[in-house]
Amino acid sequence: MSILSTERLGHSYHDRWLFRNLHFGLQRGDRIALVGPNGAGKSSLLRALAGELDPVEGTVVRERGVRIGFLSQDPAFDEYATVNDFIYHADNEQQRLVRAYEKLIADPEADVRRITELTEQLSALNAWEYEHHIKSILTRLQIADFSQRVANLSGGQRKRLALAKLLIDEPDIYILDEPTNHLDIETIEWLEKLLTGGQKTVLLVTHDRYFLDTVCTQIRELDRGKINNYAGNYSYYLERRAEAEEAAGMQLERNRNLLRRELEWMRRQPQARGTKSKARIDAFYDLEEKTKGQQSNQTIQLSVNVSRQGGKILELDRISKSYNGRHLIGNFSYVFKKGDRIGLAGRNGTGKSTFLNLITGNEQPDSGAITVGATTVFGYYRQGGLALQGNERVIDVVKGVAEYIKMANGESLSASQLLTQFLFPPEKQFGLVGKLSGGERKRLQLMRVLMQNPNVLILDEPANDLDIDTLNVLEAFLLNYSGVLILVSHDRYLLDRLTDQLFIFDGAGAVSIYNGNYAAYKSEQAEVEREVKAIEAPKIAESFPTPSKKIKLSYKERLEFQALDQEIMHLEQRIQEQTEILNNITDHTELADIATELTKLNQELDAKSERWIELSEYN
Template identity: 50%
Template structure:
């Protein structure tokens, strides 16, 4: 059953076509992702499908009696309404009954409750009421009497998401639903959408979400649309095949165009009608041959200043606001090459920790000591304020005219902008013409070209398309300094971090050695062990009244368990062994370089690198010995 179809849809801005001749359909049960780089028109396309803006050409048809729910990027509701009023502001009669029921409970109105109970039974609204509480709780919406206008941007997005999920539409259209959600909530949303019968069209850059939830991909690319029947992994494979075929077709067209161009030039100005078909064909050929495929060729490896032996030391730091303590007695000593993820529910203090490390906040207790050579690059969730009438390239040139890469090569900022997916024509656009994702990409670039050696990224993946994420990941994989990342993008964390600060609540932060998937496996393992222990625990008889409390039997762990390393320690030991092997291999190559000779600058550089490796090896070997003794 076809729910929605679009025929020959086109949209232009000024003299530029954003997309044209788009044909698209979604049927009952489809879970489709709309993907494409920033600026290709994904949000515009969704707004056309939902009737928020008209298409310049073509027609959208929605099947009669189909209810469509739409979550846009910037939801707007009456700011004077309480959250509960916003959530239940639809025409769904079941929602209206539950709204009255919740209101009567809050006001302890027994007479109203008695009347509403009949309506709750009549509409079979009890399941809906239970689902309402589950959705609101999972999305962290607890104060439903708060005014919508007092909420933060992230809270507003979660309220709008709750509203559209509870409306239970036949076709659900979501624009970046995972932005502003913590990792646990993203995983819950995946499960919710997978177990529901809702037909789905979603824009998201979360690659795990695309793989586990979606079964079709619709890609907007250079004004055209391409459909793939499969998840994200299948899409990557088929897209690569398509691009190879297109590249071969363009090369063939260019070769043919050279021959046709020679023929055109030889013809007299007054051409006969017999040659007109060939001239028309030449124009079509020219359009195909002059297509450009924007491709990143430069390896992103911006040079950084060297870190000294002392980086940052956190000594029993604590921080709270009012009566709430967000961070309690946390200590950590940063080492060269640290790549740390930071995870935890919203509001637990992740950004507070980052602000204390950079010196923007001072701890209530404890001490933070920063090495003299540390140069921070701090990417925040808040947008940079740009001059809307300034061009992209001029803003970057205000920071630097040229940039030195880690290889020693010097490149222009225009070259670097191309590597960050700003085409030569896009570099001369005014800031006012940039999409939200393009602004984020520019904000990142302005931080990176300042050559920091300690990089802190607070939710860098919000509003970035998948191509931009791939570029950023490649840069960060080559980044030689310290790296801290707060992100809800699990794929991003898995590729880039080696251990994770986990905000467990009540001010406690634990340090887990491994990436995010390994952390979740460990947490699942611990949860399974707790359930198994609870199920197998013998029921102890009631203690005698006269027996002292200390006499109550306490099951003791087996002696052998005390001599085993914990899961975290095992993972740390494995990582140390891998690191030591890698360092030894690098050092061997550097020694060979020294023995083979070179320039004075090269010899000095290699000697310095060997010295740094020796320091790192010593630290890691001491820790490995400590763990092996415990084992």
């Protein structure tokens, strides 16, 4: 029984039908990925299913009482002033009490009796655990300043805030449009575990192939307005789709051959009078219509010239860079070599984009020297995208770089021919940029970068908003790219396939070099963590012994239990004080230090709270 389904759903955009007569069903426990090329209507379908978009025709049917959580590509927060306003809804009793309690604790003149009343209410509703759940999610998604105005948040912060609220609310259906955008790899791995636990019902669009393979058990392909269903993960879908395309190609060729023969017969045939001739003529027109509807799948052809590269490419000599006292890069040196394929790794905000701006000359180091070779040509694909006017024509954007572009085989293509290779047909070329989808705009940006024939190609989060088919073509191109490649991406699949060396940023100035790809690095890190846990386990067991089955606490445990009350209260007060300080400073170094201390305090609070619960069972 479907808890969410459609009946003859149809929607158009700019006088073009995205889909019509669409039937789609979602059952409890389904974890489905929606795939398809940019502009196919994936985001529009998600919005219609979530109730955010009224379709042109057809209906969406939802099971009574079902709660839908929707994460859009560009979340809106119009009615909320601060992060607190958005996170803590008045219609959720637990959230309302938690917020009221935090306000009282922050007030030095708060009524003690009111605090006691709220404490009892929170305990009765088990809201302490719920508050911990909220704070854990917010911390994971790097949201620390709850008083910050939503209007002042960056695009990435807004996306993470919307995701946090959805995860806190725990809806019956999770509908997620590119949930991994603006998340670092560690957070993506955490999100994978969260979505695959507890029989959640998930429908998502994502370009992240590892995430897709881990989370989803079914694939729905939206192609030319129709839905094709595939059981299994993305790898299985690729196999089945390749078989289907091969069969469709053979059928198309058979139909075309038959159409040619029938066309010759039609030219020789006088006006039909007999039943047999009329039937054959009708069959001809049916075949002609069917053949028009069958088209070979188009793919982007990435093949550009690489500028000649001299002996000196790029040299970094003990460079350093700080912002507002926060040390991001300290005394780092490296000499780039021909064929280098380097991935930049590290959590958000640790200095990766700053590093790219330094080597491309968009920013200057505080100390040290950067030497660029005379023949070095940078191609820089920025995470922020193109700054274009919506009323600008697509072809004019390309002609602004060059009228003709030299390809790898020596041929020169016109701007229009190159756009066609990048799947921009004439009607799109002379259309307005404002009518392009997010993925199409990113594809146009990628094309402009490659037109410069770079021999040092820098890609900052190229996977965001590109469809998987385009990413597959990009990957194939980059595997054969002869220049230097520098890649920043939260797409672990791309990092593993395209890089063989990592620069790892810790956010405190250290940049370490690792020889190997991301999978090898994570494997080594996991091994180190296992060794550390093996060493720490006896110490933890000694500090917090596991109680044997008993009726009451020992004298020593009663003293420990009484002391824990004071220790937990002190930790909560300390966390509150540090949070207030965090909300009132702008120095990046202090922010990092306080954030680190808050993490340690929360971990200590968790451990002592667990011990308190354990001892309270026998008190």
